[in-house]
Every structure is written in C-alpha cells, then in structure tokens.
Amino acid sequence: MGYPHEPHQRETTVLSRYFGDAEARSLDGWKKRGGYKALEKALGMAPADIVNIVKESGLRGRGGAGFPTGMKWSFMKPGDGKPHYLCCNADESEPGTFKDRELMRWTPHALVEGCAIGAYAIGAETAYVYIRGEFTEPLYWMEQAVKEAYAAGIIGKNAMGSGKRIDVHVHKGAGAYICGEETALMNSLEGRRGNPRIKPPFPAVSGVFGMPTTINNVETLIAAAPILMKGADWYKKMSLSNPKSTGTKLYSVCGNVYRPGTYEVVMGFPFKEFLYDLCGGPLHGRKFKAVIPGGASVPIQTMEEAEATLMDYEGFVAHGSMLGSGGVIVIDDGQSMVSVIARIARFFAHESCAQCTQCREGTAWTTKIMERIRDGQGTMEDLDTLLDIADQMTGKTICVLSDSCAVPVVSGIQKFRSEFEGLIQGRRFHPVVAAVA
Amino acid sequence: MTPDLIGGLESPDYASHDRAAHEPYTLVFTGEVKRELDELLTRYPTKMAALLPALWILQRERGWVSEEGMVEVAELLELTPAYVKGVVTFYTMYHQHPVGKYFIQVCTTSPCGICGAEDVVKAFLRHTNTGELGLTSPDGRFTVIEVECLGACGFATPVMVNEEFIESVTPEKVPDLLARLA
Numbered sequence A: 001m002g003y004p005h006e007p008h009q010r011e012t013t014v015l016s017r018y019f020g021d022a023e024a025r026s027l028d029g030w031k032k033r034g035g036y037k038a039l040e041k042a043l044g045m046a047p048a049d050i051v052n053i054v055k056e057s058g059l060r061g062r063g064g065a066g067f068p069t070g071m072k073w074s075f076m077k078p079g080d081g082k083p084h085y086l087c088c089n090a091d092e093s094e095p096g097t098f099k100d101r102e103l104m105r106w107t108p109h110a111l112v113e114g115c116a117i118g119a120y121a122i123g124a125e126t127a128y129v130y131i132r133g134e135f136t137e138p139l140y141w142m143e144q145a146v147k148e149a150y151a152a153g154i155i156g157k158n159a160m161g162s163g164k165r166i167d168v169h170v171h172k173g174a175g176a177y178i179c180g181e182e183t184a185l186m187n188s189l190e191g192r193r194g195n196p197r198i199k200p201p202f203p204a205v206s207g208v209f210g211m212p213t214t215i216n217n218v219e220t221l222i223a224a225a226p227i228l229m230k231g232a233d234w235y236k237k238m239s240l241s242n243p244k245s246t247g248t249k250l251y252s253v254c255g256n257v258y259r260p261g262t263y264e265v266v267m268g269f270p271f272k273e274f275l276y277d278l279c280g281g282p283l284h285g286r287k288f289k290a291v292i293p294g295g296a297s298v299p300i301q302t303m304e305e306a307e308a309t310l311m312d313y314e315g316f317v318a319h320g321s322m323l324g325s326g327g328v329i330v331i332d333d334g335q336s337m338v339s340v341i342a343r344i345a346r347f348f349a350h351e352s353c354a355q356c357t358q359c360r361e362g363t364a365w366t367t368k369i370m371e372r373i374r375d376g377q378g379t380m381e382d383l384d385t386l387l388d389i390a391d392q393m394t395g396k397t398i399c400v401l402s403d404s405c406a407v408p409v410v411s412g413i414q415k416f417r418s419e420f421e422g423l424i425q426g427r428r429f430h431p432v433v434a435a436v437a
Numbered sequence B: 001m002t003p004d005l006i007g008g009l010e011s012p013d014y015a016s017h018d019r020a021a022h023e024p025y026t027l028v029f030t031g032e033v034k035r036e037l038d039e040l041l042t043r044y045p046t047k048m049a050a051l052l053p054a055l056w057i058l059q060r061e062r063g064w065v066s067e068e069g070m071v072e073v074a075e076l077l078e079l080t081p082a083y084v085k086g087v088v089t090f091y092t093m094y095h096q097h098p099v100g101k102y103f104i105q106v107c108t109t110s111p112c113g114i115c116g117a118e119d120v121v122k123a124f125l126r127h128t129n130t131g132e133l134g135l136t137s138p139d140g141r142f143t144v145i146e147v148e149c150l151g152a153c154g155f156a157t158p159v160m161v162n163e164e165f166i167e168s169v170t171p172e173k174v175p176d177l178l179a180r181l182a
C-alpha cells in the first residue's frame, strides 16, 4: 500500500493492507483483523480441495519464476508414507526486492497462517521459514508470531484442535544470495554449504532431508489465505489484461524515483501510470532513463518499453523483460548505465557459489571488463567479448545465477550501446544536469 | 528502523574481543546455552541441520566464530571440524576474526549505489577513523564493510550496526548515528 507512504486509491490492498499498522503484528490484533479464519476453514477441508481452489485461482509463484502454485502443490503425492516438508523462501536478496521484508515485519501472523495452510495442503507436518540473516527485524517479529501461535494452540501437535500436527520453525540464514535458489536453500537448511543441486530429482520427489518438499515464496503463501476465504473466482477476476496472470502483486520500488516503497496492484495494471502516478514520477528536474522491473536478474527496459507495459507475467515479457520478483529499480538520466550494470555484475560475481566454471569465471571476467569500460579503459572488442562470455554463461550451469549476470549486460549493450561506446571512445559520462524548476 | 522497534534484540557483547582471541577457550554450550541447542535439535530430523543455528549461538556468545568454537560445535553435532569450517567459510555473516565493538555494514549494490551509497561509506570511514574497508579502528570500536543488497532498497541507504537495522542513512546523518553508539 505504497508503504511507507499513504495508500494510493488505485492500489488494491489485499496483502499489504496492514503495513504500518503495528497492532496487526500481535496475535490478538491479527485475529481482530480476521486472521486465522482461513486456516480454520482449511483444516476443515480435504487437502486436495485446497489444492484445487488454489489451482483454480490461477495463483502463480511470486518468488520469480511464476510457476502455478496449485500445480506445484499437486506434485506432492499424498499417502506415500514419507514425511513431507514445506519450505518458505524468505531469503529475499534479489537487488531491488524488499516486499517480503514488509510482509514479515508488519504481518508476521499472515505468514504463519500461510505456512500452516500450505503445509496442510501438501500433507506436511513441518514448515521451515528460511529468513536471510540480515533481516533482524522480520526475524524478530516472525519468532514472536510463531511463539504466540504455538502458545495459542494454532500450530503444534493439534493445530486449532483439528488433530493435525503442523509445526512452523523459523530458520535464520547467514548471508548468501544463492540460498534463495530453492535447492541451495534446502542444502543450507540441512546445514551444508549453500550450493544449488542438479535437478532432477525435483524437490517434490527428493527435497530437503531427501523427502518430498515444496518451496514457496513468502508472498505466494500469504496469498493462499484470502483465496480460501473469498474464493478462486474473486481472485481470478483481479486481472486487467491476460487471464493467465491473476490476483494482486506487490512491487517494491527503489532507485531514482519520487516515492520509493511497496505497492500492490492487480495484474495487468499499466506500468506508465504506476511509475508516474503511484510512485510519483522522477525526482525533481530529472527524467527516467531505464527500468529494471523484476529485480537485478531481469532484462533492462527502455522507458519506451516500460511505458507500454501492462504489469503481469506476459506483459513484461512482451516488452523486453520479465516480472521476476517485482523489485522495480528505476534509473534516471543522472546515472551512467555502464556503472549501474558494472555494479550489478560485481554483485553476481560476489554471490556466485563457484560450483560451475562458467559462472565462477564468467561473473568475475564480466565484472572486470565492465569496470574497465566504466573507467574509460575499454575497447570496442570488449563489447564482443562481453556478449561472447554472456553466451557461454547462459543455459550451461546448475542454477540460473550465471544467466542472471549475463542478462543485464546483454540487454544493456543492446539497448544503451551508445553509452558503452561513448566511454570507450574516451568521452567521460556526463550526467544530464537536472533542470532548474 | 528506530531501535525501540526491536526492543529485546540485544547486540552481542563485543567488548571482550581482543582478550577473547588470546585467552584459553572455555566451552560455550553449557547450562542454559546447551539447553537452547537441545531445543533447536528437536526441530530437525538431523543433527547437521542445527549447524547454522549453533554457529549463530556461538557468534552471539563470543562475538565471532573461532577455530576452537568450530571444534566444539563439530563435536556436539557429530561432524568434523573441517566440515564445519567449510560451512562457516561459505557464509558471509560469520566472523572468522574478532571485529570491532560496532560492526557496520553499508549496502552499496546498484539500487542503493544510484542513490548515493558510496558517499555514505566514505562518511563512515572518515568518522569512525577506520580509514579502510574491513579494518578495525585503532580504539577497537568500529569495523566498516560494504555489503550486498540488504533487502531494503527503498530505504537507501540501509546500514546494519551489529543486529540493528537502520534505514535511509545519508552522509549527513553519520556523525549523529555514531555519537549515539558511544
């Protein structure tokens, strides 16, 4: 809801309604706001019916890949005699993304409830919430909420008197972007180095502790409760463009923009209105130059592309990018694209787990070349080398961190080539001087 | 974030660091702390899964993760010290050396970078007298490092001081912020 700003009338606040409302954090406050009704309802239903409603709603994963959630849940075979696990991915480390942080620090009980619903639906007795170690505030509130929920018998060996056991445990990460990748997360949870695993086997077959596992993002799990309460049709109707994208989506907006914050709009919302109206447009006297709409791993959009986009999974793809994590990074005419991309490359080089050669070497090499160009030491051949390395880094590794490093470089060279060439030809980057109002 | 918001989140006692590095090792997991670990072990089907939480406890109690500490944890969880070290070195948040009483992490990843994070880093280096990233100030109070995206990009520039998370830091706010730490 535009947090930390006033909600905008064009927002649809389903998940973010209580951001900034400190009372919603306690169990009492959460119950007063209708909390745990969905869980109560869920526990009275057959798990397969919950999975079907979620399938029917069209909810897709909010962690980045957009995989249909109901379908993911249906891969968990009931009655296989094995313990099942739910892992909630709260590692949120994709540059530009901070929506899960707001969800957890303002509405921690919503996540406890979402985890309990998800666990019940997939036949799991245990849910682990893997929260990045730097999130001291979300960790604090989540631990409080879990404690309260146990004390009230909402979770535990007889969840809400249903006779079902549902445990929810908070697990603190220790600083590693890669642990947001689902198989790395499972390794980390098991007490290992956070190296991604080769798939198959997929988590639903052999996941954490070698058992069938479902991994979902914070926002995905929290969305399950309102879907159960209000029905799949209600959720499906929140779609302005493509019927394959339904519901509301949180976007965390940052960079050179007037009102950075977390906004919630329905799928298909016009990106132009979003950027200029809801987010308040550029800073005084500046102009937007580019947008990275889904966290640092998605292609950079020119303003032309961004302004034509309808905000859903298909809409961002149709205009040269991806919805990704919903982390919108706005870049204005005061910034050098080469510097921005060089710093993103450095991020990926720092975060590579170094298992795969293409990634370990490729991210480091890309960073070196990008920084050389930024510092005016580049050559024209460097551009070809960058594209060649990017090619070698794409689709060849265990996980897509490597691809993610190549993406901003390739889209940057394609869409902002003149900035690269200018620096190579010895012209320093001169930011456009802000207009005087 | 204002500090009162996270009342109850005590920062570890870093005061005894330098001493700690030279004194004979005393066990961490005894009494109350051992019971805390035992409770954690009930949450997982394997002992190994309690490794990250155990290392967090170790760091909370001693301010850093020493070789001796790794041996103690290894024995408790039936792992080898080499294995534990392999895990410790993978993650950025475990300190393998004593650090300043105030461990300051400034995000400089692109979204913060384009909002002026470099200047915030410079202000910290100047006002803490540390001079260089990663070094501890001569009085042992401060260590400043750059960190990758802290997941609070809309509040550029976020800074972590030990366990405390501070949003929207600008170079001008740095002297006051440091004075408050006194």
Ligand SMILES: Cc1cc2nc3c(=O)[nH]c(=O)nc-3n(C[C@H](O)[C@H](O)[C@H](O)COP(=O)(O)O)c2cc1C
Pocket: A060, A061, A062, A063, A064, A065, A066, A067, A069, A072, A089, A090, A091, A092, A093, A094, A177, A178, A179, A180, A181, A182, A183, A215, A216, A217, A218, A220, A221, A399, A400, A401
């Ligand atoms: C390098 C990398 C980092 C990722 N980081 C995150 C993350 O921080 N949070 C998240 O929810 N998903 C992250 N993902 C996506 C997860 O692997 C996974 O697809 C997701 O958690 C599934 O949940 P969903 O279906 O609810 O979206 C990451 C993927 C990769 C390759």
Ligand code: FES
Pocket: A095, A096, A097, B107, B108, B109, B110, B111, B112, B113, B148, B149, B150, B151, B152, B153, B154, B158
């Ligand atoms: S880039 Fe600084 S917090 Fe995300």
